[in-house]
Amino acid sequence: MNGWQIALAVLAAVLVALLVMAIVSPRRFVRLPFRILLPILYRKRVIGLDNLPREGGCVVISNHLSWIDGILILWMLPRNVRFVVDGGNFTHPIAKYLGDAFDTIFMTGNPKSIGRALRAGRKALNDGDVVGIFPEGTLSRTGQLQAFKAGVTKILKGTEAPIVPMWMEGMWGSIFSFSGGKFFFKWPKQFRRTLTLYIGEPLPTKTPLEIARTRVQSLGARANIDQRKHYPILAKRMIRVWRRRGSELQAADSLGTEASGRDMLIRTLALRRTLAREVFSKDEQYVGVLLPPSVGGVVVNVALAMDRRISANLNYTVSSDVVNHCIREVGIKHVLTSERFMSKLDLDIDAEVVLLDSLAKKVTKMDKAIAFIQATLVPAWILDHVLGLSKIDGDDLLTIIFTSGSTGMPKGVLLSNANISHNVDAIERAVKLDTSDTVLGVLPFFHSFGYSVTLWAAMALGPRGIYHFNPLDSKQVGKLSEKYGVTVLLATPTFLRGYLRRVKPEQFAKLDAVVVGAEKMPKELFDGFEKQFGVRPVEGYGATELSPLVSVNIPPSRSSAVYQADRVEGSVGRPLPGIATRVLSPETGEEMLAGEDGMLMVTGPNVMKGYANQAEMTGKAIQDGWYVTGDIANVDDQGFIHITGRLSRFSKIGGEMVPHVRIEEELAKLFSEGDDDDQLRCCVTAVPDPKKGERLIVLHLASEKDIDTIRKGLSEAGLPNLFIPSRDGFQEVDAIPMLGTGKLDLKGAKEKAADLTQSPSSTA
Incomplete structure (x- = not known):
């Protein structure tokens, strides 16, 4: 027998063996090609494998980002998993064979099929099998964890099987996920990606569904924290984004400045070089910036990032004492500003003030020439090394944002490159900012939302950024929006009220998405804005300590939801990808169920590194990796967060907790009844009371409304007597105390109330 005959015989024997295996042991036959192919395409890690019971029945539940999640989990686990799947996806004979090979439990939409699948699942658990469920019931279109369907609890009924939470990390961006807004027909973002399966501790059979969901979400947050150093370094990202923009407009402002992507990069590199030579010492870390939202403000912040500073x-709406407190807190030596802007401020700065107007004269022809060459000719990866950007670690600090000081002196929040980069990535997934967008930046850069979103996200994700220094200047906002075709507006309800009164509908003609935060959005403002401009705003939620974004409702025009809602009005949305929340009882620390109010806790790669020089305060704010927000909230059964108040915005009166926000909501309706604008007319605070602990005070603008009628209206709205301020608790003021960020000035309101009632005030 010659060589080719031997080879043919061997091949025939192999084929026969495979055929026999396909008939006798379908599972081994199907696993074989997967065991060969998947290691070529992916690297795998399993964390917490000891949490998977080695024997006996259990239900594994996991997030669902890609079409092949089930195959991947089967590849990564040592035990076979009998997944409950939609039988409609397995009608082809080959697909049916593959499913049967792993004893898959098929289920279709009709009641009989559902009943059979549930019975099969229970039997499998009682027989000691592992049953797998993707409880969201559909693939996530953003990476956010969606609501869990009740099928998990139904299968567990009548069994004692534990629930094992899991999280698959690494498939977002693959051709099998919905990244980029579509499945399959796209280039994968990376080849031979690393997949990590996180397995949590088993939960008792009767664990409430919402608690099981929280455990899965927490594993997702842990995965993203572990992966935080893989988020793009934003200074490096800007080089590539601005180069791609080229000669097209990248940024403009109300000062008349317009700059292309190439212009932005050249200016930034030239400024970086000049600052390093003329201003900074080699070891200088923190640099103060005192500039409004503008093209210049963007250039300065990016230049500092590119110089690894x-x-x-700094907040230019507060007093010199507050600004200098911030300067001292971190040892700022230089504050960058402009002569034109500084002349408008009544500030005495305890640091060396560097006027950028004067510094511009020190930019040499050599600086400009080198910046031009770096921006246009030097390959980006080489430029990264030349600038030292390759040395930046994700945990290295990018910025320090000082809190608003609404309840006391501002605290310096230390935010890393990974903190801000995660926010940018989450915005890209959820809100889908891209090169077709134009973002209006009216939030100051000393505000975390303005810094992370209107500066870094707007620049790094490719939209054009249009900036104006005064968010209350409605006329200029309207003009800029019309001139540049603004599509995305980020604001507060206070700012929207002004736009309703002074912006013409045609000026917001191209407006496509409006996201608001910082304060509660009243329904009347939702309705009024949509009626006038044809766009319904959505609410989001965040905190400076969280970089700042936690959650957002998806704007209707950006929604890709299928089968599950991604927007619930009255909520602040679901947590963004990589972020987990839970609600704990302030008294017992017990985790609350769906709809139950408690302290909102947040974890994820967005949690700050800490407060500057405040180790004790940091320890109180971050507990076991969870940030204590201070907000009272509940999470509904769909996973949407509802903020019902802030712990500091409750008064303890006669032993009962009285929420200020709930009273304000009803007062706003009563004070504005019959008026056609949405002006903020009142706020609720409290002063000490010797008998009941505290007394409610309403600060309100001048009004023809009768106070007794207002109090009666509160009662008719269903508020308990304890929630209704006394008649002498209503105090007229010239203006409601507000911060420059558009938030209510809680400290100022409390002090004003104390002055008006001659009661001693207390500050946090």
Whole structure:
């Protein structure tokens, strides 16, 4: 027998063996090609494998980002998993064979099929099998964890099987996920990606569904924390984004400045070089920035990032004492500003003030020439090394943002490159900002939302950024929006009220998405804005300590939801990808069920590194990796967060907790009844009371409304007597105390109330 005959015989024997295996042991036959192919395409890690019971029945539940999640989990686990799947996807004979090979439990939409699948699942658990469920019931279109369907609890009924939470990390961006807004027909973002399966501790059979969901979500947050150093370094990202923009407009402002992507990069590199030579010492870390939202403000912040320095955008709406407190807190030596802007401020700065107007004269022809060459000719990866950007670690600080000081002196929040980069990535997934967008930046850069979103996200994700220094200047906002075709507006309800009164509908003609935060959005403002401009705003939620974004409702025009809602009005949305929340009882620390109010806790790669020089305060704010927000909230059965108040915005009266926000909601309706604008007319605070602990005070603008009628209206709205301020608790003021960020000034309101009632005030 010659060589080719031997080879043919061997091949025939192999084929026969495979055929026999396909008939006798379908599972081994199907696993064989997967065991060969998947290691070529992916690297795998399993964390917490000891949490998977080695024997006996259990239900594994996991997030669902890609079409092949089930195959991947089967590849990564040592035990076979009998997945409950939609039988409609397995009608082809080959697909049916593959499913049968792993004893898959098929289920279709009709009641009989559902009943059979549930019975099969229970039998499998009682027989000691592992049953797998993707409880969201559909693939996530954003990476956010959606609501869990009740099938998990139904299968567990009548069994004692534990629930094993899991999280698959690494498939977002693959051709099998919905990244980029579509499945399959796209280039994968990376080849031979690393997949990590996180397995949590088993939960008792009767664990409430919402608690099981929280455990899965927490594993997702842990995965993203572990992966935080893989988020793009934003300074490096800007080089590539601005180069791609080229000669097209990248940024403009109300000062008349317009700059292309190439212009932005050249200016930034030239400024970086000049600052390093003329201003900074080699070891200088923190640099103060005192500039409004503008093209210049963007250039300065990015230049500092490219020079590996830590920016500290200072609040120019507060007193010199507060600004200098911030400067001392981190040892700022230089504050960058402009002569034109500084002349408008009544500030005495305890640091060396660097006027960028004067510094511009020190930019040499050599600086400009080198910046041009770097921006246009030097390959980006080489430029990364030349600038030292390759040395930046995700945990290195990018900025320090000082809190608003609404309840006391501002605290310096230390935010890393990974903190801000995660926010940018989450915005890209959820809100889908891209090169077709134009973002209006009216939020100051000393505000975490303005810094992370209107500066970094707007620049790094490719939209054009249009900036104006005064968010209350409605006429200029309207003009800029019309001139540049603004599509995305980020604001607060206070700012929207002004736009309703002074912006013409045609000026917001191209407006496509409006996201608001910082304060509760009343329904009347939702309705009024949509009626006038044809766009219904959505609410989001965040905190400076969280970089700042936690959650957002998806704007209707950006929604890709299928089968599950991604927007619930009255909520602040679901947590963004990589972020987990839970609600704990302030008294017992017990985790609350769906709809139950408690302290909102947040974890994820967005949690700050800490407060500057405040180790004790940091320890109180971050507990076991969870940030204590101070907000009272509940999470509904769909996973949407509802903020019902802030712990500091409750008064303890006669032993009962009285929410200020709930009273304000009803007062707003009563004070504005019959008026056609949405002006903020009142706020609720409290002063000490010797008998009941505290007394409610309403600060309100001048009104023809009768106070007794207002109090009667509160009662008719169903508020308990304890929630209704006394008649002398209503105090007229010239203006409601507000911060420059558009938030209510809680400290100022409390002090004003104390002055008006001659009661001693207390500050946090």
